Amino acid sequence: MHISETRAADVPPARRGLGATLLPLRYAFSQYALYLAGCVLFAVGATCFIEAGLGTDPLDVFALGVRDVTPLTVGLAQGGFAALMLVVWAGLKRQVPSLWPFVTFFFCGSMIDLWLHTGLLGETPLADGLLMLVGVALCALGSAYIIMSGIGIRAMDLVAIALVERTGRPFWLFKAVSEVALLAVGWALGGPIGVGTVFFLVFVGFLIQPVMTLNGRLVGLPNHALPDLHLPAPAQVGDQAA
Numbered sequence: 596m597h598i599s600e601t602r603a604a605d606v607p608p609a610r611r612g613l614g615a616t617l618l619p620l621r622y623a624f625s626q627y628a629l630y631l632a633g634c635v636l637f638a639v640g641a642t643c644f645i646e647a648g649l650g651t652d653p654l655d656v657f658a659l660g661v662r663d664v665t666p667l668t669v670g671l672a673q674g675g676f677a678a679l680m681l682v683v684w685a686g687l688k689r690q691v692p693s694l695w696p697f698v699t700f701f702f703c704g705s706m707i708d709l710w711l712h713t714g715l716l717g718e719t720p721l722a723d724g725l726l727m728l729v730g731v732a733l734c735a736l737g738s739a740y741i742i743m744s745g746i747g748i749r750a751m752d753l754v755a756i757a758l759v760e761r762t763g764r765p766f767w768l769f770k771a772v773s774e775v776a777l778l779a780v781g782w783a784l785g786g787p788i789g790v791g792t793v794f795f796l797v798f799v800g801f802l803i804q805p806v807m808t809l810n811g812r813l814v815g816l817p818n819h820a821l822p823d824l825h826l827p828a829p830a831q832v833g834d835q836a837a
Contacts, residue, residue, distance in 0.1 A: 617691065617692075617693065617694050618693065618694045618695065618698075619693060619695070622744075622745070622746060622819075623819070625816075625817055625819075626744045626745055626746055626819050627744070627746070628744075629740045629741070629743050629744035629816065629819075630740070630741060630744035630746040630747060632737075632740050633736075633737045633738065633739070633740030633741035633742075633743075633744060634699065634702050634703050634706065634737065634741065634747075635706065635737070636733050636734075636736050636737030636740065637703055637733065637734055637737025637738060637741065638702075638703045638704075638706035638707050638710065638737070639706075639710065639716070639733050639737075640729070640730040640731070640732070640733025640734035640735075640736075640737055641655055641703070641707050641730065641734060642707050642710040642711060642716050642730075643716055643726050643727065643729050643730030643733060644727055644730040644734070644791050644795060645659070645707070645711065645787070646711075646716045646717040646726060647723040647724070647726040647727040647730065647791060648723055648787070648789075649723055649724070649727050649787075649789045649790050649791035649794075650787050650788045650789025650790055650791035650792035650793070650795075651786075651787055651791050651792060651795065652734075652792065652795040652796070652799070653774045653775075653777035653778045653781065653792070653796075654673060654676070654700075654777055655669070655707070655781075655786070656777065656778055656781030656782065656786035656787060656788055656792065657672070657676065657777040657778075657780055657781035657784075657786060658672035658673050658676075658704060658707075658781075658786075659781065659785075659786045659787060660780065660781040660782070660783070660784025660785050660786030661781075661784060663784060663785045663786075664784050664785065668704070668705070668708045669704040669705070669707045669708045669711070670701050670702075670703075670704035670705030670706075670707070670708050671701070671704070672704065673700040673701060673703065673704035674697055674700050674701030674704060676700065676750070676751075676777075677696050677697040677699070677700035677701065677750040678697055678750075680696070680750035680751050680753065680754050681694070681696060681697060681750055681753070683754050684750070684753045684754050684757050687754070687757040687758065687761060688757050692753070695746055695747040695748075696747055696748060696749060696750035696753060697750065698747060699741065699746075699747035699748075699749070700749075700750065727790075727791050727794060728794075730791075730795075731794055731795070731798050731799055731802070732802075734795065734799045735798070735799050735802035735803055735806050736806055738799065738803050738806075739803050739804075739806040739807045739810060740810075742803065742807065742818075743807055743810065743816060743817070743818045743819060744819060745819035751770075751773045751777075752770070754769070754773070755769035755770050755773065774796070778792070
């Protein structure tokens with residue numbers, strides 16, 4: 596997986612400034628535009644899942660569970676989890692991590708808080724199942740945009756990649772363990788698990804790569820993270836951001 600933060604992390608901090616290491620800003624306007632659009636779309640989609648009341652993705656199951664038993668917001672819960680993952684990554688890699696994964700989680704989580712506070716998505720005339728399907732489409736599109744921007748890879752995926760490099764075991768193993776752990780903790784705290792959780796894990800993950808391919812072929816959007824992605828080959832799939 597060739598993600599911008601992953602490549603940047605391989606450059607020794609001594610050759611870059613600490614500020615450039617923690618929060619690299621040398622991205623093109625098109626990357627920032629894709630990143631912002633992806634975060635907004637993903638946050639709206641995640642809120643659709645939550646408002647549908649049929650269960651949501653593992654990270655939001657965890658964040659909503661934390662929100663219910665603490666004074667923390669969804670944004671703070673997601674940001675805190677991202678910070679923990681970055682600490683683990685730094686320990687595994689012995690490097691200073693980029694803070695973009697934290698920004699992604701905190702930003703998307705805070706927008707979810709805002710949408711939940713307004714209650715607008717919960718007042719749509721769509722049935723719960725249809726609202727969930729809208730969430731699937733928006734989360735897949737938002738995830739694709741975040742990946743294509745090359746900014747803010749998910750913090751848990753950074754840890755999974757580092758563990759793959761250290762142990763030689765497959766990426767999916769560490770990815771599955773992290774998702775199951777989030778679900779278990781979130782469920783124990785009262786987070787919402789249901790058919791929506793299954794739909795998110797199966798369909799959002801499946802749709803990300805085709806959406807990236809279609810955006811490149813039909814719309815001409817650049818893929819800064821996976822520039823060589825032309826055909827929907829499973830070996831080239833990147834993981835979602837929010």
